[in-house]
Amino acid sequence: MNTFTPSSTNPVTMPPLDLAVALYDHYESIDEVKHYYGLLAIYALARAAELIHDNTALLNRCRNILKRFPLEIKHPNYNFINYRIGGIPRAYMLYRGHMTDEATRIYVHEYAEQLMHSPRSDSGVVLNMRRQNEIARQMVWIDVAMPVTPFLLFAGLTFGQPDWIDEAARQTFLHYDELLNPDNGLLHQCKNFTVPGAVTDDHWGRGNGWGLIALTELVQYLPADSPHRRQAEQYFVDHTRALLPHQSPRGLWRQEIPLPTAWEESSGTGLILYGYGVGLRLGLLPADQFRPAFDRGIAGLRQHAIKADGSIELSCPGCRCPGEGERRGTVAAYVEDKQPYRDEPHGAAPLILALTEEARLNQSTNA
Structure with missing residues (x-):
């Protein structure tokens, strides 16, 4: 198995919001931003824009990016229908009042309704729209919490649909x-995915991040009197505490989180740090324990995962129950069969999200 030795690279010291935009610029320069990980990057860019003092130009850029969906995009084969109209960032921009055009309202409402009526497994989780045969109907994977929960949550808050908010919380709790x-x-x-009733052997870094981002949006945006708030906060605190002992000496979490010989992985680290930043801001996580971990993580990303040209390192390639035969879903398959490479596209959004929380925490500290 691979281990990484400390890098001699100097950390990128650019201010967090400038660096967040630079990461997006670089990502956009090498690929069309449209897959689910691209939509999350647009969401992260929108969150960065909200923190910039003179943000009109960047918010306009986000609007123009999203207005290309769905008619000006050559769409790949999506797993979930809401990707077609811009998914989470389209719903968020509408919720925050940054996109109030009628097309956006229609799209978000229509696709939230479709998502509410999409097929479910026997346990109630939303199914991948391309995998609805009898075997696939029982397949559960944590990645699904990311596209479903925030989209339904923002749509439900916008349109005053408590059943959409209920389903947003329910989907995360089910997973x-x-x-x-x-x-x-x-x-x-x-x-x-392997044997009926069995889970994979892993505790995959980005997979834990996918679950945590769904909880993070619930604790940020559920109404204070929501019947789901106590459960969301308990799950969030429990998960963040469980992750804390596994941060590496360099500040990152690993591809297989509890395995000390597994390679350090940046996209999972970014998602975890995003959750930590939100938890610190909301007072859900004690600063004496979690702020040092957050700061070490940001420093680790800046030194080992983010380059001065906006490129990124250490992000896991697409990964869903890897391996073949008896090897499928094993820790060895997750760690050995998946290797990072420069500018792996899943990694941009998590790093931008982490940087937005660095900026928020810096602002609150300096206020």
Whole structure:
């Protein structure tokens, strides 16, 4: 298995919001931003724009990016229908009042309704729209919490639809209940992909990040009197605490989180740090324990995962129950069969999200 030795590279010292935009610029320069990880990058860019004092130009840029969906995009084969209209960032921009055009309102409402009526597994989780045969109907994977929960949450808040908000929370809780390892508080990625009723052996870094970002949006945006708030906060605190002991000496979390010989992975680290930043701002996480971990993580990303030209390192390639035969879903398959490379596209959004929380925490500290 691979281990990484400390890098001699100097850390990137650019201010966090400038660096966040630079990461997006670089990503956009090498690929069309449209896949689910691209939509999350647009969402992260919108969050960065809100923190910039003179943000009109950047918010306009976000609007123009999203107005290309769905008619000006050559769409790939999506797993979830809401990707077609810009997914999470389209719903967020509408919720925040940054996109109030009638087309956006129609699109978000229509696709939230479609998502509410999409097929479910026997346990109630939303199904991948391309995998609805009898075997696939029982497949559960934590990645699904990311596209479903925030989209329904923002749409429900915008249109005053409590059933959409209820379903947003329900989908995340269902995934945690199916995939949580009670022995260590970490998530497995998949269930029913290998043997019926079995979870994969992993505690994959980005998979834990996918679950945590869904909880992070719930604790940020659920109304104070929501019947789901107490459960969302408890799940969030429990998961963030379970992750804390596994931060590496360089400040990152690993591809297989509890395995000290696994390689350090940046996209999962970025998502975890985003959750930590939000938890610190909301007072859900004690600063004496979590602020040092957050600061070490940001420093680690700046030194080992982010380059001065906006390129990124150490992000895991697309990964869903890797391996073949008896190897499928094993820790070895997650660690050995998946290797990072420069500018792996899943990594941009998590790093931008982490940087937006660096900026927010810096602003609150300096206020």
